[in-house]
Amino acid sequence: MTEFRRSSTLPHLEARRSCRENVCYRPHAHDSFSIGAIDAGTSVVTGPLEGGVRLAPGDVIVIPADQVHACNPDRGLWRYQMIHMDQAWAESLAPGRGSSRLFETIRVLRSPELYTQVNAVNDAICADEPRERLEARFTELFASLGAAAPAHAISGEADPELLARLAPVMHRLRTDESNPRLGELAAAVGMTTYQLVRAMRRATGLPPLAWRQNARVLRAREMLRQGQPIAESAYALGFTDQSHFHRVFSAHVATSPGSYRASCKNVQDRSA
Incomplete structure (x- = not known):
């Protein structure tokens, strides 16, 4: 079961509550700043490094934009909540130097007070509180998280020089409707196929084709939020058919494109 809510006055602000039992996420990255909290059950979060960190009820996790991660149930029922938001907006509200660390690495925080605060902010998004009230809540939350x-x-952390070298590859992976051949991509930046795969993993946390899938899902979420039909979105993004689009989207978002689009339409109806 998954439920999404979005602010009608801050369209980039999205709240999520989910209850899962099975492994549901591939390694992926968001183009947004994310704050999560574990409500019940245990899970394991993995990031760019090998190994994982077990999360327990009451834990809070902070995930900067573009940080590859995967969080899946450890055993039994797992209930959690997430808040996604524009990272530049978040940085503009975060007070003091200490808060800047929030936007650099994935952080796991263990504090009952923080959990209560995150839960209250999520409730405020679901209640569609006014913009001024939401911004005040987030300013207080960022101060607590930073301290x-x-x-x-x-x-x-990514190597900026390597990212610059890989920019042509990433542009093609993001924009080509068909899957570009790895050998062709590697030759364009003076690498072997093996070197390209290693370089992409080091720079982004994902191999080339997995990075492409992640980029397409991020674009799909944007298109569905704007109300575009599922079939048109799948076709525009180069998926072979709707069932393929459904499988890839669900593996990254842990809900179907239809369910996600419906939640976004509910927000549009409330703000109309």
Whole structure:
């Protein structure tokens, strides 16, 4: 079961509550800043490094934009909530130097007060509170998150020079409707296929084709939020058919394109 809510006055602000039992997420990255909280059950979060961190009820996790991760149930029922938002907006509200660390690495925080605060902010988004009230809540939340010492930090710093070299490859992976051949992509940046796969993993946390799928899902979420039909979105993004689009989308978002689009339409109806 998954439920999405979005603010009618801050369209980039999205709240999510989910209840899962099975492994549901491939390694992926968001183009947004994300704050999560574990309500019940245990799960394991993995990041760019090998190994994982077990999350327990009451834990809060902060995930900067473009940080590859996957969080899946450890055993039994797992209930959690997430808040996604534009990272530049979040940085503009975060007070003081300490808060800047929030936007650098994945951080796991263990504090009952923080959990309560995240839960209250999520409730406020679901209640569609006014913009001014939401911004005040987030300013307070960022101050609390920035002052808290993390129980774990998962680093995922990228090499800017390597990212610049890979920019042509990433552009083609993002925009080509058909899957580009790895050998062709590698030759364009003076690498072997093996070197390209290693370089993409080091720079982004994902191999080339997995990065392409992630980029397409991010674009799909944007298109569905804008109300575009599922079939048109799948075709525009180069998926072979709707069932393929459904499988890829669900593996990244843990809900179907139809369910996600319907939740976005509910927000549009409320703001009309």
